[in-house]
Amino acid sequence: MDALGFAAEQMVGRERAAQIEAEAERVVPEVTDAPAWPVLRSQLMLLAASGADPGEVLRNAVRDGSLEAARDPAAVLSYRLNWVDRNGPLPWLSKVPDRLAEHLQWGPYLASRSELVRDLAAQVHEASGATEHRWQEALSADLFPELVAQISVWRAAMGVPADDLSPTGPTQVPGSASRWQRVLDDHVGLSSPTLRHWTAVARQLAPQLRDDPQTPVLAAKLASLAHEGEDLPELLGRAMRRGPLPDDHAAAALLYRLERRPRQEPIHEVWETVEFTESMGQRHERMRPPGMDRPHGYGIGI
Structure with a gap:
């Protein structure tokens, strides 16, 4: 260019x-x-x-x-x-x-540059099938080999680092590149019934998520939480009530809210028998919250 x-x-x-x-x-x-x-x-x-x-x-x-x-x-x-x-x-x-x-x-110089780009893209395309992709593992979905190859070429051309788990990396400046990025992201979102469902759910939450390249990663996270039995409507409602999502990196912001959600510790009921002194001649059972100090002077048998 x-x-x-x-x-x-x-x-x-x-x-x-x-x-x-x-x-x-x-x-x-x-x-x-x-x-x-x-x-x-x-x-x-x-x-x-x-x-x-x-x-x-x-x-x-x-x-x-x-x-x-x-x-x-x-x-x-x-x-x-x-x-x-x-x-x-x-x-x-x-x-x-x-x-x-x-x-x-x-003419000859630009032809050589163009041919070099084609050759390098072909090499990346061919090698993609024998490469383990961290971004693909994060999606937990089987993608068509051709789609994986096209995304591999894109990531190589755009210099997307290996630790960026969004399939197509950062959002591109509006233009032909950003249009192709949306094509790839849409194909990822449609690649499996599970991702298709959760991608649609995510995109209904905020307009910014429609063109965010991390939306497929968010969809994969939602699918994982649903598989674990989490109450997704409640989790998403709580996350969205924390405030509007930013215009940039909206999917990453929502992922952060989901991963940093407060975890409710289970309450273990502990029953204990409390024996009072002989002069009182009484015996009864009561609930004791975990970690509560036992009263002095009591003989306790659980």
């Missing part, structure tokens, strides 16, 4: 790049100050290098919906522009545009 953006800007040239930036600023004032502007800018350069009119494409994206409520208008526009052509080296990457592919300098 970095190579494509850099090559596109080199082909476009400094003067044309400045014109594209100025036109973007006219279409959406102050968009060049938005946090996601570098990503949007790279997309516009790639459009120009491919022969499209970046300004017209940007205006069409603006017409798709209002940007008034957007905290980062560049991110919203980037998401609207970021659709993938088929035949890319990975499901969320487009192929090298024809004009770049035909360029004498950049």
Whole structure:
């Protein structure tokens, strides 16, 4: 992706790049100050290098919906522009545009990079069947080998650490990658009747859980608790009453609440016979809570 953006800007040239930036600023004032502007800018350069009119494409994206409520208008526009052509080296990457592919300098280089990505993805795909995946063990579900292989490629490409037990790792920035992440997460949630059921239950609790990559892990935890005989409606109700879930890492927050729930210790009834002094001539039985000190002067037989 970095190579494509850099090559596109080199082909476009400094003067044309400045014109594209100025036109973007006219279409959406102050968009060049938005946090996601570098990503949007790279997309516009790639459009120009491919022969499209970046300004017209940007205006069409603006017409798709209002940007008034957007905290980062560049991110919203980037998401609207970021659709993938088929035949890319990975499901969320487009192929090298024809004009770049035909360029004498950049064409062969980008073709080699693309082929290298394909080769590495094929190696990870092939090795996935012989690898023990901690994230898969955490789900306690038998997934189709092809799904496991696709997730393995995703995790390798995104650098998801082995100790991250959510199948697809951290939530990606909105765009083609995040769309593919949702596809993988949905397939995991539908992979078994148990996960399908508890994924649906989890997603009804809060809107944030619909697109959270840790929701399958939460569903697996709910399935485990149900198997242990826990009262899930009561547990979930108590967890949700602790307050709204955060927008980010909502599934992790709910998992934390479930794992840190107060455990009620069983009360063991202890009956004892208390013999009073002979002068009182009385004998009776009573309940003594565990750990209560015995009264002085009493002869006790249990």
